[in-house]
Amino acid sequence: MSAPQDSHKDAVTGLHPLDVALCMTPLPDGSVQAQAPAAYWNMVGPYGGITAAQMLQAVLQHPALLGEPISITVNFAGPVEAGDLRIEAVPVRTNRSTQHWTVVMGQTNAQGEFLVSTTATVITAVRRATFSQDDVPHPAMPAPERCERFDTRGAMEWLQRYDMRVVQGAIPKTWDDSEHETLSQLWVRDEPARALDFAALAALCDVFFPRVWLRRARRVPAGTVGMTVYFHADAAQLARQGDRHLLAQASAQAFRNGYFDQTAQLWDAEGSLLATSHQIVYYKE
16 A cells, blocks of 8 residues: 655644644544554554554543553554544543553444554553662763764655664665674654654654564564553653654564564663563564
């Protein structure tokens, strides 16, 4: 499927492409309507990170919200087509300091049937001041201004939405079945630059290309089946980051029987860990 036509900014509002994707209209049944964002189109549908951001946004704008997100788990059950989306976020249990949500995204087909494409669970919580420490040190990397920007000319639309500066583990230049370690390290931020928030951070956790491409230098079909993001920062810390680059890294643990997992970490410009992520990814040979 080709991507629907879109421009980098909304012609009427001038909004950032991410903010356009996060625009949602409340529906009478309590769900919200959004659009499959052409500005974040991947090969056969929207980039998975933007889908995660949209599902999280449905929770964040819900009137029953308690606290801030501490985790989201997204299950990519089926394809997302161009056009309208309906997202339903339901708080299934609210405790004194935590709240548990189920989220469903789907679309109505030509026969009038509602087909679920994505499911998610979200945990929000009221954060309190406690002992705090990062046990995963951030890697030493040159400043983003000293790193070459990844060339996205002619690449898929979603890649145009990010400024990526790879320091280690770039996408292979030659697909020759040579083996490489799976670690990638890079600086990344939204393009155009945009102040960081939870939805943006959720999307950024999915910017890494499939680890199997790096491990084997073979461009096999691959796609994320499930992704979990853990948020270690509160809204105030994200606000202090502003629109500066994040330091990000990802690596795989095992490849077996058509699936591999991937772990990622994202730090702010001062070196504080903002989020960690884990994925299970399908690949085909």
